[in-house]
Amino acid sequence: MTKLKPLPSLRGIAALSGIAMFAVLLLAVAPAVLSDHWLNNLGKYCCWAIAAVGIGLAWGRGGMLVMGQGVFFALGAYAMAMHLTLETAGDRVPGFMVLYDPLAPLPAFWEPFRSAGFTLAAIVVLPVVAAGILGYALFKRRVKGAYFAILTQALAVALATLISSTIRETGGDTGLSDFKFFFGFVLNDPANKVMVYLIAAALLIVCLLAVWQFYRSRFGELLVATRDAEERVRFLGYDPANIKLVAFVVSALMASIGGAMFVPIVGIITPAEIGAAASILMIAGVAFGGRASLFGPALGAMAVGWGQSSLGSTWPDGWTYILGLLFVVVILFLPSGLSSLPARFAAIRRRPAEQPTPPITAAELEEVRA
Template identity: 50%
Template sequence: MTVTLKTVPERPVQRRRPAALARVTEAARSGPGLFVVVALLLLAVAPVALEPFRLNLLAKYLCYAIVALGIGLAWGRGGMLTLGQGVFFGIGGYSMGMYLKLNDAGGELPDFMVWSGVETLPALWAPFRSPAFALAAAVVLPVAIATVLGLLVFRRRVRGAYFAILTQALAAALVILLVGQQGLTGGTNGLTNFFELFGQDLAADGTQRGLYFVVAITLGVLFLFAWQLARSRFGRLLVAVRDAEDRVRFLGYDPAVVKTITFAVAAGMAGIAGALFVPVVGIISPALLGVVPSLEFVVMVAVGGRYALGGAVLGAVLMNYAKTAFSEEFAGGWLYLQGALFILVMTLAPGGVAGLLASARDAVARWRRARPGWAAREAKEAA
């Protein structure tokens, strides 16, 4: 029996970009333009349009946005749910606060130490007479602590909920330590009553306006750094560790090193935010860096969108603005609204505001493709 094989003519393969890849490509093209627009709004429009009090509030929100940016990098890109960023925020804040208190006291005992009966300046405080040392400590100490903790934890493959609980316990332990050392840290009241920064009156509108520009520019620089890091080979490796850590390990990479570096970068950003927060707001206390504030940082990122760095920043600004506006009308109801909002976002919109915007953009694109003559217009534009 003879079998005849019939040759089927080959059809040209139509390669279509996956929707996710197309979305990422479009975001990459529009990202720099959007960054420029936001930068112009923050640096040119906001200082003119807002009164000093509201501008100071915006500077405070942007400090929180720096912390959220680090969480977006560690949680959104690396899958590390860190519930203890208040620790690193507090270290940066207390470093700057110690310098400001010593500067106001002329290098002698700060006022709260006098009230607590302390007779000589503790050795821990002495180096903070130098502003350079204080600024360095605000960054180096959080990075060093995060590096040591990351190597100890990630080497033992602690991840998921266990890592989150560990970081949360660290925040609770720091608060207990700070409250218990009244003569060294100010106890529950923390450090407050700052008057001068580099010879400038902190209460003056001009000083606060200058601080706003410093915070906004710092946020922009750190955002560009995080954006470039996420687009680099290291950023792709970080996402691979998040999605398939064991497979990355089998390929010869060390996930513990990748996660430790990212965790340290996020800690350094939180330390910078804390150092900027103190002269802007005028206080640093255990109430600002415990378990609840650390959870609020995570809620900000979740609401804005943890998978997009811009979403994390947007979430921090929107949540804090909503907190201010809602608290002015209903002083005791914000926590309930915040909890309900977090539950709704995690159940109905896991991608946050950034995810909703991306879905809306995709819906508009589908509607445009469904219109008559779309294919002809696309072919004409391609030609």
């Protein structure tokens, strides 16, 4: 009994110091070392990483394959983009709207986004409400596995199509761009760019701390239990729908925060950034890094982001194939992602004759079958 106690706390300290190290790297080292261009890129990866941390919680720990996180990414991103567009336009109607109909007034749903407070609240409340309603409807009806994945994916497609087709209200495929200000700060100023980056990086650290607490809490254990044996959890007197709902809503909130920070950093948001392909890319990063681990999703998302902006720009045709190949290799040989490599090496060194069995394969098979 006494043997157990030091274990989790030791592991907790290791995880915390890992987060601290990550924080130092992102908040102190990166701004000092990287050029403006790469710091801006890193900020973009941080935004994807924030969404990825949420996916890790919902998919890695909760077993819900959230294929449409682009929806919640879009809620945060477009809320932020509408505010920044209005801030840039001042008292006038935004330029792209005038282009289609010079005399039309600002659409009613844009009006409240003039307020900075409303925008910030919307970035938090919109995904929580949307994911709450969606999750409640799905989990109470016991929709899961592939059905859940396809449904969320379809929502991402639907939202992207809706945005594409409402050019006057949302900017359509061209998206929203040309933001001059960020809550009063001039976005062109390099110092302000660093500040925006630091906010995104700090939010990523906060999200990591949040899931760290989730994973070590009783809720985290319950979530894993629900992932592995939902019916059994029901027979312990819990409603699994509520447990999954909490994880799903938190992951949606994180996607929204990532989306909101994406806008001032990248300077443009379009349906392509939130649609099916973008949503799958978010999943790919998480699978690549290791969906059930603490750092795997964030690091995986950053790696995929980096690959996209370096290889993706120099060799755009090849990048897609490399990404696909990586994905296949990881799923085949490292179902727990790259973050499981150290543990596997350790296991191989300890008993060289024995082949370590990948722990997630069974769950993964079940998920595909379900």
